[in-house]
Amino acid sequence: MLDEIITQIKNEFEKDIQEADSFKKLEEIRIKYLARNGSVTLLFDKLKEASKEEKPLLGKKLNELRNSVTEKFNSKKELLEKSETSSKEFIDLTLPGRTVKTGSKHILTQTLEEIKQIFKSMGFSVFEGPELESDYYNFEALNFPADHPARDMQDTFFINQKFLLRTHTSPVQIRVMESMQPPVRAIMPGRVYRNEAINARSYCTFQQVEGLYVDTDVTFAELKGTLVSFAKQFYGNSLKYRFRPSFFPFTEPSAEMDITCFICNGKGCRICKNSGWLEILGCGMVDPNVLKYVNYDSEKFVGYAFGMGIERIALLKYGINDIRLFFENDLRFLRQF
Known part of the structure; x- marks a missing residue:
């Protein structure tokens, strides 16, 4: 049962992270999956309900899920930051002109x-x-x-x-x-x-x-x-x-x-x-x-x-x-x- 939940959350995160096109949506994804009450964090609490035989395998899958979600979240954040920076680049026509240094005789x-x-x-x-x-x-x-x-x-x-x-x-x-x-x-x-x-x-x-x-x-x-x-x-x-x-x-x-x-x-x-x-x-x-x-x-x-x-x-x-x-x-x- 927990194994199916892991797969479901992974699929939902992949869809959400692809559709995130702003810092506001990205913050919503962080709260949904990685915050203290996020779905990925809560899965670790449910790991206690699994049998001793299932715990090692499920624990490994949970760690892989958290690492994958964290990595993709950070990558998306960097991408949005670069996009935000480039969109702010402009020419300020009110700035004084730059002096061109000319050469001179020795x-x-x-x-x-x-x-x-x-x-x-x-x-x-x-x-x-x-x-x-x-x-x-x-x-x-x-x-x-x-x-x-x-x-x-x-x-x-x-x-x-x-x-x-x-x-x-x-x-x-x-x-x-x-x-x-x-x-x-x-x-x-x-x-x-x-x-x-x-x-x-x-x-x-x-x-x-x-x-x-x-x-x-x-x-x-x-x-x-x-x-x-x-x-x-x-x-x-x-x-x-x-x-x-x-x-x-x-x-x-x-x-x-x-x-x-x-x-x-x-x-x-x-x-x-x-x-x-x-x-x-x-x-x-x-x-x-x-x-x-x-x-x-x-x-x-x-x-x-x-x-x-x-x-x-x-x-x-x-x-x-x-x-x-x-x-x-x-x-x-x-x-x-």
Whole structure:
């Protein structure tokens, strides 16, 4: 008798659960079958009336019935919840529009374009050259002795004995002078490579802008005036600067230009090595030996040259304390510019 009731309740539940199309009907089914006075729950009370021989089999069937009813009830509930959620999806036309983020030029590209614009306004033309250079253009024609430290593997990425990744854009100066006669007034932007340790101040690859002016009656005072004019246009008229004697194989005399560290305002920090000053470029009068390599009359023509690193210039311009930030492609950093 109990076995027939189990079958009957199972059939009735199957019909009811299929017809349930709302949470209200689903709740009615739960009360009818699974509540404390539900038909499935009450069957367990009737199990006491069965004989000892029937109890094991009937108990098994009752457990299967309860598990089946519970599982199908939960499945139906999930189905209705998904249906309810999708039916509520709509477009709220009163919401403000979403801002579309557009890309922008990298901060180094912006810095380079500003530098180029300043020098172009002074009458400089722009030239470029290959990044894979020969030893002749990168060293020999620039008056580097054969035993100069820059030729050592610790500083330079050599491809073989004759070719290397250029360590500066000065080779473009040689190529420009080979292709034209004075007066020559040009800047040479480009990427260069140095076999150096990566830290907050230096990187194994960076960008440079070098400049060259060759003509008659060119003076060191004109070189200083050009560079000070550039620095004030780029950093502002309140800029503090100084020139220090230095040495470069391809210029004589040579100097380095420093400006007050913008990071610490001259108080000293890790970027300026606690000196309060930071070098932004090297410069000098073109060595007569370099002019001879390009078949210029060194008795008639004289010139000056200078070179600066774009990353170093940008560090000071925007108050950035780590050169590695330029190369990490972190959008949180790049979107600031």
